[in-house]
Amino acid sequence: MAETVKATRKRKPGRPPKAAAGATAANDLPARDDLVAMYRDMLLIRRFEEKAGQLYGMGQIGGFCHLYIGQEAVVVGLQSVSKPGDTVVTSYRDHGHMLACGMDADGVMAELTGREGGYSRGKGGSMHMFSREKNFFGGHGIVGAQVPIGCGLAFSHKYRDEANVCLTYLGDGAVNQGQVYESFNMAALWDLPVLFVIENNQYGMGTAVTRAAAGRSLADRGAAYGIPGRQVDGMDVLAVRTAGAEALDHCRSGKGPYILEMKTYRYRGHSMSDPAKYRTREEVDAMRKQHDPIDQLRDVLHKQDVTDDTLKGIDADVKAIVLRATEFAQTSPEPDPSELFTDILLPVGGRTAAGEV
Amino acid sequence: MAIEILMPALSPTMEEGTLAKWLVDEGAEVRSGDVIAEIETDKATMEVEALDDGTIGRLLVAAGTEGVKVNVPIAVLLEEGEAAGAVPAPAAAASGEAPVAGAAPAAEAAVAAPPVVAMAETVTAEPVATGAMAEITVREALRDAMAEEMRSDDRVFVMGEEVAEYQGAYKVTQGLLAEFGDRRVIDTPITEQGFAGLGVGAAFGDLRPVIEFMTFNFAMQAIDQIINSAAKTLYMSGGQMGCPIVFRGPNGAASRVAAQHSQCYASWYAHCPGLKVVSPWSAADAKGLLKAAIRDPNPVIFLENEVMYGQSFDVPTDDDWVVPIGRANIVREGSDVTITAFSIMVGRALEAADKLAEQGISAEVIDLRTIRPLDTETIVNSVKKTSRLITCEEGFPFAGVGSEIAMQVMEQAFDWLDAPVARVTGKDVPMPYAANLESMALPQIDDIVATALATCEGFRGA
Numbered sequence: 001m002a003e004t005v006k007a008t009r010k011r012k013p014g015r016p017p018k019a020a021a022g023a024t025a026a027n028d029l030p031a032r033d034d035l036v037a038m039y040r041d042m043l044l045i046r047r048f049e050e051k052a053g054q055l056y057g058m059g060q061i062g063g064f065c066h067l068y069i070g071q072e073a074v075v076v077g078l079q080s081v082s083k084p085g086d087t088v089v090t091s092y093r094d095h096g097h098m099l100a101c102g103m104d105a106d107g108v109m110a111e112l113t114g115r116e117g118g119y120s121r122g123k124g125g126s127m128h129m130f131s132r133e134k135n136f137f138g139g140h141g142i143v144g145a146q147v148p149i150g151c152g153l154a155f156s157h158k159y160r161d162e163a164n165v166c167l168t169y170l171g172d173g174a175v176n177q178g179q180v181y182e183s184f185n186m187a188a189l190w191d192l193p194v195l196f197v198i199e200n201n202q203y204g205m206g207t208a209v210t211r212a213a214a215g216r217s218l219a220d221r222g223a224a225y226g227i228p229g230r231q232v233d234g235m236d237v238l239a240v241r242t243a244g245a246e247a248l249d250h251c252r253s254g255k256g257p258y259i260l261e262m263k264t265y266r267y268r269g270h271s272m273s274d275p276a277k278y279r280t281r282e283e284v285d286a287m288r289k290q291h292d293p294i295d296q297l298r299d300v301l302h303k304q305d306v307t308d309d310t311l312k313g314i315d316a317d318v319k320a321i322v323l324r325a326t327e328f329a330q331t332s333p334e335p336d337p338s339e340l341f342t343d344i345l346l347p348v349g350g351r352t353a354a355g356e357v
Numbered sequence: 358m359a360i361e362i363l364m365p366a367l368s369p370t371m372e373e374g375t376l377a378k379w380l381v382d383e384g385a386e387v388r389s390g391d392v393i394a395e396i397e398t399d400k401a402t403m404e405v406e407a408l409d410d411g412t413i414g415r416l417l418v419a420a421g422t423e424g425v426k427v428n429v430p431i432a433v434l435l436e437e438g439e440a441a442g443a444v445p446a447p448a449a450a451a452s453g454e455a456p457v458a459g460a461a462p463a464a465e466a467a468v469a470a471p472p473v474v475a476m477a478e479t480v481t482a483e484p485v486a487t488g489a490m491a492e493i494t495v496r497e498a499l500r501d502a503m504a505e506e507m508r509s510d511d512r513v514f515v516m517g518e519e520v521a522e523y524q525g526a527y528k529v530t531q532g533l534l535a536e537f538g539d540r541r542v543i544d545t546p547i548t549e550q551g552f553a554g555l556g557v558g559a560a561f562g563d564l565r566p567v568i569e570f571m572t573f574n575f576a577m578q579a580i581d582q583i584i585n586s587a588a589k590t591l592y593m594s595g596g597q598m599g600c601p602i603v604f605r606g607p608n609g610a611a612s613r614v615a616a617q618h619s620q621c622y623a624s625w626y627a628h629c630p631g632l633k634v635v636s637p638w639s640a641a642d643a644k645g646l647l648k649a650a651i652r653d654p655n656p657v658i659f660l661e662n663e664v665m666y667g668q669s670f671d672v673p674t675d676d677d678w679v680v681p682i683g684r685a686n687i688v689r690e691g692s693d694v695t696i697t698a699f700s701i702m703v704g705r706a707l708e709a710a711d712k713l714a715e716q717g718i719s720a721e722v723i724d725l726r727t728i729r730p731l732d733t734e735t736i737v738n739s740v741k742k743t744s745r746l747i748t749c750e751e752g753f754p755f756a757g758v759g760s761e762i763a764m765q766v767m768e769q770a771f772d773w774l775d776a777p778v779a780r781v782t783g784k785d786v787p788m789p790y791a792a793n794l795e796s797m798a799l800p801q802i803d804d805i806v807a808t809a810l811a812t813c814e815g816f817r818g819a
């Protein structure tokens with residue numbers, strides 16, 4: 001099944017992705033617990049992001065705030081098959097990635113509100129959060145800059161002989177940055193264990209991918225470097241999981257980088273003040289009604305005899321987590337004024353951020 | 358519990374808008390994400406989405422109402438099993454007092470007067486060379502520093518263009534490949550932004566990269582990674598993400614290579630919090646400071662000078678010769694005028710001091726060695742003694758290192774100055790190719806002498 005997709009014709013934005021590569025046959029479904037866990041993780045991201053949008057509307061979150069609603073299957077499917085010690089780096093559309101990496105909803109939400117209890121103690125905001133403990137390396141605001149950084153993390157895995165992979169996420173807009181190709185070249189040249197995940201949500205701000213990207217498919221973008229690439233229905237968490245497992249195996253076994261182009265869709269605007277005039281309401285509604293990743297998985301769960309009560313229980317748990325995170329984010333104090341001048345440089349001879357001298 | 362739907366702010370600056378249209382009626386079932394209304398601001402029309410599943414209990418603001426303040430309730434959403442009767446009557450009119458968006462900023466009174474430039478860092482003491490000395494070139498000193506640090510710490514590796522098999526474009530990494538192999542001495546493609554970013558990622562991954570730029574002119578391709586990724590991430594992560602990395606290579610004017618290959622970047626990098634910027638002159642400092650830079654847990658910009666590579670100095674042979682970052686060095690004591698310089702300009706300042714001595718002027722020459730954090734204490738103490746200050750650098754005058762030193766001295770030693778601070782800098786032009794023009798563009802020994810004489814004028818007669 002793991003064939004490299006070659007000549008895929010360019011599809012109009014908004015056209016539903018074909019469930020081609022990575023589709024999972026009913027008989028090799030993941031275990032029920034795994035299915036339920038993925039459902040819960042996607043729902044948590046969805047509810048968290050809805051709440052973030054609401055808090056933004058109330059003026060409690062400032063600046064830029066990029067929601068991940070619609071794309072949940074990508075990060076949840078991939079993280080469900082990653083291994084302990086694997087590292088993750090992404091762009092500013094990062095809340096979903098952090099939750100999927102196991103970071104605490106309280107700390108993420110409190111960072112959004114710019115409070116002391118946030119992951120960056122209020123100094124990073126929506127676009128800049130990190131957790132060494134969960135191997136999440138940000139949260140980067142310069143489009144494309146996380147890609148060589150991901151290669152560096154992969155380089156450090158290889159340098160230390162660790163059987164780990166760096167999952168490096170980038171957008172369909174980022175894929176036109178020069179440094180992405182500098183990264184592809186180095187990653188292929190040195191067989192770095194890096195999985196490039198192109199989250200093709202079909203728009204970079206207001207520019208449709210067809211207006212920005214030449215060539216047949218983004219999965220092909222590594223072809224010149226000999227990097228295998230594959231398009232996946234990124235709205236189908238099971239397809240993502242299957243393709244992800246195979247790609248991660250490839251990287252982990254020393255064969256070098258791999259590209260997964262996830263065909264996905266963001267339901268909300270690019271950030272909060274996006275009048276969304278570049279696409280029609282019908283296009284958004286069609287994706288939402290026919291391809292919603294959470295609805296799709298719910299159908300699978302129903303077929304697996306997961307009861308409505310179980311699903312309601314998950315709903316309630318997720319709601320409670322988001323409610324608690326919201327209260328925490330609203331009540332955690334603003335950073336102490338003295339924080340203005342901390343964390344600029346680490347003391348010499350002290351412990352480094354990684355914990356070693 | 359009934360949920361109030363509030364007039365949303367669609368941008369941080371939006372204060373009010375027009376509720377143009379309701380797309381749902383009272384009693385309608387909505388799912389989270391459904392569009393329920395359209396609102397207009399002076400900039401755009403936007404859609405309001407339901408943020409929860411439920412039934413629209415009541416619409417509180419009529420379609421077409423203008424000036425609806427952000428955060429005023431505009432509708433009530435009932436959750437499963439709730440009756441419309443539970444909805445309280447609308448209290449606030451559309452144009453009524455709205456809660457203020459955003460938390461009020463915390464009282465700022467508690468902040469002690471902040472330093473203008475935040476560089477607080479305790480600098481360890483200057484080492485004293487007691488053991489054997491050897492006369493070696495700056496080039497060898499740099500190589501020895503890297504080799505010693507690589508021997509003692511497996512996390513240290515060297516990466517850049519032509520650093521391995523070619524032994525370095527300027528032969529600074531000579532012999533490293535043979536000793537450490539290609540796992541740790543890595544030739545890169547010509548891909549500055551890429552390998553600078555890769556180095557940053559490796560540093561986040563707890564390695565200790567030494568990234569060589571063939572010259573700092575080419576680091577402009579990588580400056581985004583250096584500043585946005587290496588320098589700022591510790592702060593943006595609330596202290597979690599240190600970036601122990603050294604970016605090194607020749608900086609400043611080489612000889613007859615014209616504008617794109619001749620520029621001093623000291624003030625560019627020194628501008629940015631989160632970086633340390635070092636630019637040594639002597640071989641002993643080159644070695645000791647590079648070792649300090651590699652051991653430093655922060656990103657360090659290490660500015661060398663191609664013209665200096667072949668010059669020889671006495672260097673302690675001790676493996677632990679580490680010169681602390683952040684300390685200037687008085688390389689010649691004097692009483693009449695202070696001259697600050699760094700890198701190749703230190704040699705010129707010393708020669709100028711010799712000439713000034715012939716004219717009866719005693720110049721004190723300070724080798725800054727580190728540009729950020731700047732050792733203003735040494736400069737200020739010297740100015741308190743000499744009352745006159747000249748700054749020297751190859752870089753452009755506007756917003757240069759000298760401009761900053763002049764300002765710091767004005768802030769900290771204004772009353773001790775007997776003459777305005779004067780700058781000797783490169784001319785405010787791209788570097789020309791022609792030999793005569795190039796020499797005019799660069800600050801020469803005689804420029805320093807002339808500037809010192811002008812600064813000291815009146816003093817000699819007094």
Ligand SMILES: Cc1ncc(C[n+]2csc(CCOP(=O)(O)OP(=O)(O)O)c2C)c(N)n1
Nearest residue numbers: 093141142143171172173174201203204205
């Ligand atoms: C170097 C750079 N240029 C421009 C921007 C402004 N910008 C922020 S997001 C964005 C669109 C990126 O689109 P894509 O890569 O598809 O990611 P998505 O937002 O869809 O997740 C742009 C142009 C930026 N942050 N960095």
Ligand SMILES: [Mg+2]
Nearest residue numbers: 171172203204
């Ligand atoms: Mg996109």
